[in-house]
Amino acid sequence: GPAFPLATAHARVRGQAAYTFTHDPNGTDPTIGNPGFQAVLEAEHTFPSGAVATLEGILEHTNGDQGRDNAATAFSSLATIQYDATARLTAQAAWLHDYSDGSGMLRPSLSYRFADGVTGNAELFVFYGRDGSRYGDWRDNSQLRVGLTYAF
DSSP states (O other): OOEEEEEOSSEEEEEEEEEEOOSOTTSOOTTSOOOEEEEEEEEEEEOTTSOEEEEEEEEEEEOOOTTSOOOEEEEEEEEEEEEEOSSSEEEEEEEEEETTTTEEEEEEEEEEEEETTEEEEEEEEEEEOOTTSTTGGGGGGOEEEEEEEEOO
């Protein structure tokens, strides 16, 4: 689909949109997915400290079936930040939120390079939202992952 970039010394803005065509443009065949579109607008900023933050807005729409009021539109956002605190320590965080149903996910993480090829990682995944929502059904899958990677 169409895309555009715009950049300054410390900030970048990007956008992209796409339309999905299907073999059922009128929504008359329930076995074929309906057409729809997606659009993403992203802003990225690099702070003087070197931390990089992004914010995305994501719009998704699927046309409804003919004669039914079942079109679906969802809006969500994704915010991320990455900061290389030292040459060895990196902190990251991501927050995904679906405004259509109030659900989302938080993911903070730390990575520490002990030596060349040896890196420790810790990341937390927290899902929230009501039952039946996009991410709320994943609440029981919230977890802390701790690991050590050795590359040779």
